[in-house]
Amino acid sequence: MPIFNDLNLNNWKDSEIWTDSLWLIPERDKTGKHDGFYHGNFVPQIPxxxxxxxxxxxxxxxxxxxxxxxxxxxxxxxxxHFIGIDIQEALVEKLKSRVDNNKYFSEIILGDSAKELVYDKVNEILEKQKKKNINLAILHPPYADIIKFSDSKDDLSNVKSLKEFLDKFAEVLKNTIKILENGRYLAIIIGDKYSAGQWIPLSFYCMNEAQKLGLTLKSVIIKNMAGNRAKQNKEAIWRVAQNTLGFVTQ
Ligand SMILES: C[S@@+](CC[C@H](N)C(=O)[O-])C[C@H]1O[C@@H](n2cnc3c(N)ncnc32)[C@H](O)[C@@H]1O
Known part of the structure; x- marks a missing residue:
């Protein structure tokens, strides 16, 4: 199995890599450009x-x-290097003005990542930069309709049903797999939802979509923001906040 990182495997225990399947994160990293303004963002420690x-x-x-x-x-x-897509124009414009596009390229595209057309732009960037593929995909979709991100009908948070959400998410997966180097990793970061007295395991449904497309499951990680509960003196109460699911292409 080839090694896809720069870690020294002889002393990986001294690295900052977390190898356990429960990530207890004391607090959000707010250093550098991370200002945490966006409702629905994930903690920088995950990517x-x-x-x-x-x-x-x-x-x-x-x-x-x-x-x-x-x-x-x-x-x-x-x-x-980095390539990102989002459906919200204002957000894309803001991000374009904040990323550093000098030594390492960082390209932000406005579009619907469930549609194939927008991947022409991704491929153009890869070609221009003399790169064959992307090497890691990180997918943090809306948690179905929990937070409404925009008014666009193509926004995954504006879905009318679980089936529609999963169909759209599967399209994003298909498009992403086409540009992912063979054998490389794709991670899905998503929380579950609770609605009408029922737990809806969005994370497992999304995992199922990835497996239907032929990806191999490598890991399921549960993340908990320990600090959020500690501040309320409720350290003992745990909630499954986000699952990070790692997949590889075949
Ligand atoms: C959970 S948020 C991602 C937050 C991000 N990880 C961060 O830390 O800021 C989901 C994002 O998906 C975007 N989105 C929803 N539907 C989309 C679609 N069809 N194509 C591209 N982006 C979409 C929303 O605008 C929102 O910004």
């Missing part, structure tokens, strides 16, 4: 761990739900 573990310097990271750019900033600070 950081994935990038360090599954890529090397100069690799290309792809995020089809880039939002406020958490993945872009982590890619930048770890000397990786």
């Amino acid at each position: 950081r761990q994935l990038i360090l573990r599954y890529t090397k310097k100069n690799d290309v990271i792809f995020d089809p739900f880039v939002g406020s750019g958490t993945t872009a900033y982590e890619a930048e600070s770890l000397s990786r």
Whole structure:
């Protein structure tokens, strides 16, 4: 199995990599460009761990739900190239003005990542930069309709049913797999939802979509923001906040 990172495997225990399947994160990293303004963002520590573990310097990271750019900033600070897509124009414009596009390219595209057309732009960027593929995909979609991100009918948070959400998400997966280097990793970060007295395991449904497309499941990780509960003196109450699911292409 080839090694897809720059870690020294002889002393990986001294690295900052987390190898356990429960990530207890004391608090959000607010350093650098991370200002945490965006409702619905993830903590920078998640993309950081994935990038360090599954890529090397100069690799290309792809995020089809880039939002406020958490993945872009982590890619930048770890000397990786980046391509991101989001459906919200104002967000894309803001992010374009904040990323550093000099030594390592960081390209932000406006579009619907469930549609094939927008991937022509991704391929144009890859060709221009003399890169064959992307080397890691990080997917942090809306958690179905929990937070409404925009008024666009193509926004995954404006779905009318679970089936519609999963169909659209499967399209994003299909498009992403086409540009992902063979044998490389794709991670899905999503929370479950509770509605009408029922637990809806969005994370497992999304995992199922990835497996239907032939990806191999490598890991399921549960993340908990320990600090959020500690502040309320409720350390003992745990909630499954987000699942990070790692997949590889075949
Ligand atoms: C959970 S947020 C991602 C947040 C991001 N990880 C961050 O830290 O800021 C999901 C994002 O998906 C975007 N989105 C929803 N439907 C989309 C679609 N069809 N194509 C591209 N982006 C979409 C939303 O605008 C939102 O910014």
